[in-house]
Structures are given as C-alpha cells and as structure tokens.
Amino acid sequence: MHSDTHAASGLPAAIHPALARALEKKGYETLTPVQLGVLEERCENADLLVSAQTGSGKTVAFGIAIAPTLLSGQDQFLPADTPLALVIAPTRELALQVQRELNWLYGDTGVRTASCVGGMDIRTERRNLERGAHIVVGTPGRLRDHITRRALDLSGIKAVVLDEADEMLDLGFREDLEFILDAAPVERRTLLFSATVPPAIAKLAKTFQRDAVRLTATSATERHADIDYQVMVVAKDEREHAIINTLLYFDQSNAIVFCQTRDAVKHLTARLSNRGFSVVALSGELTQSERTNALQAMRDGRARVCVATDVAARGIDLPNLDLVVHADLPTNPETLLHRSGRTGRAGRKGVCVLIVPQHRRNGASRVLKFANIDAGYRAAPTSADIDAHYNQRILDEAQAISPIQEDEAEMVGRLVESLSAEQLAIAYLRQQRAARPAPEEISDTPVPTGREKGARSGQHDGAPSERGPRKPDMEDGVWFSLSLGRKHRADPKWLLPMICKAGGVTKKDVGSIKIEDTETRFQISGDMAARYAQTLAIGGSGEKGVTITQTGESPDFAPHPKKGKAGYGKRNGKPKSAAGKTKFKPAGNKPRTRRAKGPQGPDFG
Template identity: 35%
Template sequence: MYFDDLDISDNIKKAIKEMGFAKTTPIQEMSIPKSLKGSDIIGQAQTGSGKTLAFAVPIIEKIFIEDRSPQAIVLCPTRELCMQVADELAKVGSKIKKLKILAVYGGQPIGKQTRVLKKGVHIVVGTPGRVIDHIERGNLDLIGIESVVLDEADEMLNMGFIDDIEFILKNTPVNRQTLLFSATIPDEIKKIAKKYQKNPKTIKIASNKKNTPKITQYFFKCNIKYKFEDMTRLLDVYDVKLALIFCNTKKGVNYVEKHLRKRGYSVDSLHGDMTQKVRNRVMNKFRNGNISILVATDVAARGLDIDNLDVIINYDVPQNPENYIHRIGRTARAGKIGYAFTLVSRDEIQRFNAIKKVNKTKIAEKKIPSFKEVEYIKNNMILDNVKNLIELEEVDDFYLESVKKNVNKKINSELLAAGLLKMVREK
C-alpha cells in the first residue's frame, strides 16, 4: 500500500514523502487503516519494522490544533526511545502549523518540561515515571486524552513499569483509543490489553525473514579468558568502521571500553548509570561518526537507531531471546547489509542454544582467526586497495618510473612491493 492511498490529510502525506517513504511496511499497512477508524490495536512487530510511523500517523491525524491541551500520550521504556519517538512524530507533523509535541523523561530538569506543559502541548511522549511525576505535580491533566500508545510494552514490563502504566491508564478517559505495540506479547501484557482495551484488533508481523533478511549472523566459540582478544581480532579482520558492542552488565561495558581505548580504538560507552546529558553527548558522537565503536547495555541502547552500522557484536550472550532480536535489529537498516557476531564461552552455550531455538534462526559457526591469519588478511586488504587503484588507472607514470629505476639484480619488483607493504603495515 502507498501512503498516498491512505485516508489522511495532505499535510501528513507531504511530510511522509519528505521523510523518504512512499510504501507502507506490513505493520503500517495492517494497523493504520484500523487505527484511523478508531479501533484499539495490539501490534506485535520487531525493532525496525516501522511501528513508530504506524501509530504516529493515526494519532496526529486526530489532533485538533485549536485545543492546546494534551490529546495523545505515548509511553516508552527509556529516555532514548522517548527522544527518538518525539523526533519521528515531529517529522510526521512537520507540515501542521502550531503542532506541539513534548518529550518528558528523567535526567532532564523538570522545571523546563513544566514550563512547556503550562504553555500547552498536543502530544506528550514520556517514560512512565516522569509522566506520573507531572500528573502528581498537577502539570499534566489527562482529561482530554483521546489516544494512548504503549510503545515496546514488553520492555516496560521487564523494567518494572507495569503498575505505573496501570496508574496512567486509569487517569485517562474510558473512551480513549489504546494502541499497544510490542515485540512479544507475554501474559502480563495480555492482562493489560484485556483490562484496558476495547475489542482490540491483533496484528502480528512475522519476525524473521522479512525484517532481518540482510543480517549475516555468525557465532564464535571462545575461551572466556581470551574473549576480549578474540573480539579485537574480529574488529580487525572485518575492517569495522562503525560497531555497536553489547554487554549484559555495566561492569562488562566499562571493562570492554577501557581495554579497547588502551588498544587505540575510537570508543565510548553507554549504560544506565550515566546522566542524561552524558548519554546524549555519547550518542551524538556515535551518530556523527566521531567515535567508531560504542559499547552498551541493552537498556542504554534502547531506541538507538544508527544508519551505516557495520556490525553488532554480542560480547556477552543476551539474557533472553527477545534481547538478541532487539540487538541484531540495530544493523542492516534501510536495506543495507550488516553483520551480527556472538562470542560464546562455555558457560553461555546453553543460553545461546535457547536463543537459536526460540527465534528459529540458523546462526553459522565460524572460528576466531589466528594471529597469523589476521595479519595475512590485513595484508590482503591493503593489496586489494592497491589493485583497485591500478584498475581505476589512478597510478601515474611518475610512480611507475620510480619503481623501475629502483629495481636491480638484488631487488626485483616483487621484493620491492613486499618492502613497501611491510613499511605501510609497520609505520
């Protein structure tokens, strides 16, 4: 389906066109028409499936600009996802004059958020804790809410927000529309849906082949003592330009970042204990290409959407199958090819096998290259660049003449080339 075929305003169509979208994704095609008719939705879809646009279009279409009180609220598990969703909503509504959208989350001065709320906003995007904070302070009145979106509901459940979500839903009008999106639908989410939704339309999008067709997945068995060394070999062999490395704990993140930095890699880290100001700075550095490697925990990387990401490395095997899908979904965006590498030590094999079984995915095993193989591969990469240069006829006669003049009985052209290669590698 084309966005132009949807029964939505021309302003929204123009904005979506400027965003570079013409056709809907499966979750958008199946949910937007139903949402526009007022139905409650349970949408099950993975990261990267286009679900933000799936709820952004219908809630913005319903906004009455003259009313400056909140008409829609989107709940997200993390600050990063809040910012990403608010940004996407702003893009969809960019052609609608005076549309006001506000992201509210912890780690940012509450006074600034309060002042904007007092002036009037149409859509609030927030983490459950900060939304409740504003409700209790009298800054946020939900009496005019027509649409509630629960984004990444399973993750909010995992983070212990279930009571907060119920509190917020109880403070919204009974006749509101409720749109629920989640990668998985566990029993607790089903209970929420049954309690707070009215005859919801359930939409389930297959998670594998369509959403992750260009991700090449490998796993590498390794000794836990040499796991870090093994990972650096992979970074070197695959000539990684932009990598996201996942660890299960803050301690693991700090260890990997510290030792990569010692090795001269351009690296930074992201974990939940950082202030929002620091996290924003790190994410901007990564997005802008000022650092080539980001080491993060699952929660800290939630909502982090980066183009041109070469590889995802699972330094630790994820704690559950859903986290594996969320992690690898960060690469191969916009039709690009991406790699997902998982390092598996002996005590992680059982957990890794469970991930393969639940996700019904084949992950090929590869061996960690030896030191000699890494060096050989690096040599070949330089020589490949040289051959490309020659094929593009970018080697001037001046250089050819210089080589010819330095070839003699003791030093032939092969030996001269080998000497140049050594000089380049060891400089």
C-alpha cells in the same frame, strides 16, 4: 473516498496528505509491514495491539495511525491548551528518538511536541508544557511526576501510545503505566506496541483497551531475514581476544557490543580504547549528557564501536549499524532478539555474532532454538584471517584513490622521480599496516558441525568437555593417577589443561579421564608415557598440593586405597546406603558449610 495511492508519492492514500509529503521528502517509496498493517480499514479509529520488533518502523507506524484522530480532517493543528496525544517509552533515549521522528513526520502540520524524561531539567519541561504541546513523549516515571504536580493535563488526550510495552513491564513500570492510563480519558484510542505479547501484556491490553485489533507485523522467520547470525566458539580465556578480532575483521562496519553489567562495559571499553578503537560506552551509571554525547559520536562518525548494557541501549536507533556482538551470552530469546534487532534494518543486511566460550556452547544453542534462529558456527577470526582482510582492504583503497589534485602534482612528481615503484609500494603498505590495530592470537578451537541440539545429560552446562568427544580407552595407553577427585570438585574442563601442562603433552596424547571420589585416573598414549613420567619426576605436577603418579592399571580393576577388590563400593556385601552408614545424597541439595580442601578449579583454568 481516497484513491488507492497519493498521486505524487505512490504511498497508500490512507496516509494523511501532510504526512505523505514528509515521507516523500525522506525518500520513502514503500512502507514496512507494520506501517502497512496500521493502515488497514479494520484499524481505523480502533485500539491496536501490535507485535513489532525494534527496527521495524513502528514509530512511523503509530505516527501515521493516530494522525486522523489528532488532526480530525484538518491539514494543520490548531493551538492546543492541553495535549492531544501521549507517547510512553521505556527509556530516555528512546523517548527523545521518538520525539525527533514525530517532529519530521508531522513537520508540515504545525505540530508542537514536548518531552518529559528523567535526567532532564524538570523546570524546562514544565515551561514547554505550559506553552502548549500537541504531542507529549515521555518515560513513565517522569510523566507520572508531572501529572501528580498538575503540570501535565491529560483531559484532552485522544490517543495514547505505549512503545515497547514489554520492556516497560520488565523494567518495573507497571504501576506508573496504570496510573497514567487511569488519568487519561476513557474515550480515547490506546495503541500498544510490543516485541512480544506475554501474559502480562495481554492482561494490560485487556484492562485498558477496547476490542483491540491484533496485528503481527512479521512472522518469526521473516524478522531474521536481514540478519546473518554467527556463533564463534572460543576458549574460555580468549573471549576478549575474539571480540577484538571480530571488530577488526568487520572493520568497515559500525558496531554495538553488548555486555551484561556496567563493570563489564567499563572494562571492555577501556580495553578497546587502549587497542586503538574509536569507542564509546552506554551504561546506567553515565549522566544524561554523557549518554547523549556518546550517541552523537556514533551518529556523526567520531566513534565506530558502542559498548552497552541491554537497559542503556533499549530502543536506541544508531545509523548504519551493521554489526552486533554479544560479548556475554543473552539469557533468553527476547534479549537476543532485542539486541540483534539493532542491525538488519530498512533493507540493510546486518551481522550478529555471539561470542560463546566452549562450556556455554549448548546454552547458546538453546537460546537460538527458542528464538527460532538458525545460526552458522565458525571459528573466531585469526591473525592470518585479519591480515588477509587488511591486505585486500589496502589494495581496494589504493585502486579507489581519486585522480591527482593540482596541489599534489609537484610532490607526486618528486616521489616518482626519487623512488622506484617497489619503494613507493613498500612505503604505502607499511603506512597502512601501521595505522591498523594488530590482531590478537587465537588458539585453534574445534568448530561444531551442523545445528547444535542442546544440552545432554552427563555434560557440564550442557557442553562436552574441552577435550572433545568422550574417548574410549587407548589400547596402548598408560594409566596415571592425580590426587584430586569429586570431593575436590574435579572437572575435566580444568583437569585436562593441568594434565597436559604437567607432562608437556597435548590433548591428543590424553585418553580417558575417569574421576573418582578422591582421585582421577587418566591415560597417556603409549609412545608419550615414558617421557610424561620422566617430566613428572623432574618437575612434579606443577601445582601446589597436587601429585601425579604412574599406576599402570585401569581404574576398573585397580584396588582403591580405601576399598578392597572384593566389595568395591559395598560394605559387608551390601550397598553402602543399605548399611545405613553412608547414604547417597545428590550434589547441590544443601549449601556447603566448609570449603573442600585442596586446589579449586579456577586456579587451574
């Protein structure tokens, strides 16, 4: 019977003594919820189904959970002809990271580990397996390959761990996992770790586990406690500017920026590199050595920013990662949580920023709501914000300068004699500013107040138009007509900038915008209408094939070019659909067979 804690470290006595010593050397004084959970009496020698987020300490958790099973009361491992434990991970990087963690955790036990991952030399892996390994860590496809070639013998396996099982199913590894689990002995422990437990995971657990103990490491609210979520609403064409300014504003932090595609990673990496950031990329098109070098550059400080796709960055643990930027909006809550879980680890505070174009604002609100996350809304840092931040950093760094060194004394004396205090300050300030990248210009974008409620009907992609809340008709407004309507896929998101540009006015000078079938009517404030008409007379609309004319009449009462006043929208006093000539058809039911004539939205964005 163990005492409640180890005398030396104060860690729970249920931890194997050799592992407790390793944890103490690493500075562990307390354990995370998932690590404490696996030590409960009901978990001893049991199969486990554990919900645990990335960064919750789950590698150490399953390491200490399987130690009694593998060591059988011994302090040291005996030579192993066949492996005793198998750990399966979704990606190469995560598998190699798990191997490193287990090596130090089992460092006092004489453990031998081997990795089996795609992208590495399979002959070297086979030789390592032949020499004997107590714990094998690998990815599903490569493990299956070794089993099929009889290089990996699972007959002696006592424990199998599936790490990030939900990700492995998402990546299409179900068949490989079932093959591997079927090849392992029936009398074994199976520990399944997953961020979420959807039906597919529950089915896998029911098939391959026996009376598994269910553990939930943290509650939905607790897991976000160390992450400050911020939503930056930006103009559609200023997304990259906002990313750059965000990185400059949080310039003390190591950061990871998530993109949806490989091409987006390549483009953004090049853009950031040109702007002076020390940046690396992680995407599926890189070789294993390139990915390893990129991760090492982040770990040793040669790089401060990593631009990555979701798949490439799964399970990766980067040290001191204080900032996560979602360059592309996550498609679902699970993706948001997995990405964001790279920061806010082990008691450190982290910041997660979602860069959201205005037209995707309510889409972001829905993802946050389903993820049970309360986020603050803020504008992207402006050049003034970054300049103020730079100035404070320069002042702080100057105050923290260490005392004068012996080899510096002569030159410092000459500078003090030759220059005034003001000249020295100017030289220092200019040198510091020159070493820092210049911020991008960001337009003034309205910031939502309060918690967003999600999409509403009648809005484009669940978002209000860029001109803000729908305006009532201006009392003194003058009506104009623009030769684009619904048949041209007219949309306020690109009509409004066109209207403003054509007459040299701002958004506040534009009132109601009413889109009809073949035209759009809009109001210009009375004090600007004459100037607006004059500008049109000189330069036209500014867009090929588009005309803007002054009508002076509200669309509610003006005759339509193709419809008389009487019977507007009717034929012979009956609705058109009743006449059988023109039936209403919801947009989008059938693919377009011919491109609509006239200018298209993107040309005017």
